[in-house]
Amino acid sequence: MLFNHIHHWVMSKNILLVDDDDVHLLWATEILEQEGYATESAKSVSSAMDFLKNNKYDLIITDLVMPGISGIDFIKEVAEKYKGQKAIVMTGHGDVDSFIESVYDIGAMEYIIKPVPRNDFVAMVNKLTGEVPKPNEIST
Numbered sequence: 314m315l316f317n318h319i320h321h322w323v324m325s326k327n328i329l330l331v332d333d334d335d336v337h338l339l340w341a342t343e344i345l346e347q348e349g350y351a352t353e354s355a356k357s358v359s360s361a362m363d364f365l366k367n368n369k370y371d372l373i374i375t376d377l378v379m380p381g382i383s384g385i386d387f388i389k390e391v392a393e394k395y396k397g398q399k400a401i402v403m404t405g406h407g408d409v410d411s412f413i414e415s416v417y418d419i420g421a422m423e424y425i426i427k428p429v430p431r432n433d434f435v436a437m438v439n440k441l442t443g444e445v446p447k448p449n450e451i452s453t
Contacts, residue, residue, distance in 0.1 A: 326442045327368065330354045331361040331375035331387065332403075337427070341374060341434070348435055350442075358382040365395065371442045377404035377424075388422065399441045403427050 328350050332338050338354050345352050353368070355361035358381060361373070373391060377384035384402050391398050405427040423437055439445065 325349055325351045326371040327351045329361060329364055329370040329373045333379045344431055358387045373398060373400040375402055377402050401425060401437060
């Protein structure tokens with residue numbers, strides 16, 4: 314049993330959550346930790362950039378609309394400084410077309426329109442981190 318716990322800890326992927334909305338941060342953190350991911354949360358882009366200076370993340374999940382620097386500018390900066398960094402941009406706003414145009418040249422990213430069903434959220438995170446669903450979640 315101890316070996317399984319240690320093995321799980323070694324294998325967990327690190328995800329940085331960036332959102333100024335406490336409710337959404339808590340929702341995403343709880344889901345991801347239940348799925349075995351290690352998470353860190355930043356409530357601003359400047360805080361997220363501080364995390365990125367000192368840590369490597371398998372995935373960044375950021376809100377699109379935040380005070381100060383927007384999620385688009387954040388993702389552009391991340392793509393420039395951290396080549397190949399995978400990211401999911403979440404937005405509750407319907408202006409998806411202009412968002413897609415503005416980040417079209419940035420690879421390794423996806424977007425989700427909030428609210429998103431838990432299973433869809435987990436499936437996208439698993440896809441981008443290379444994780445496979447837990448055995449009890451595999452559909453037959």
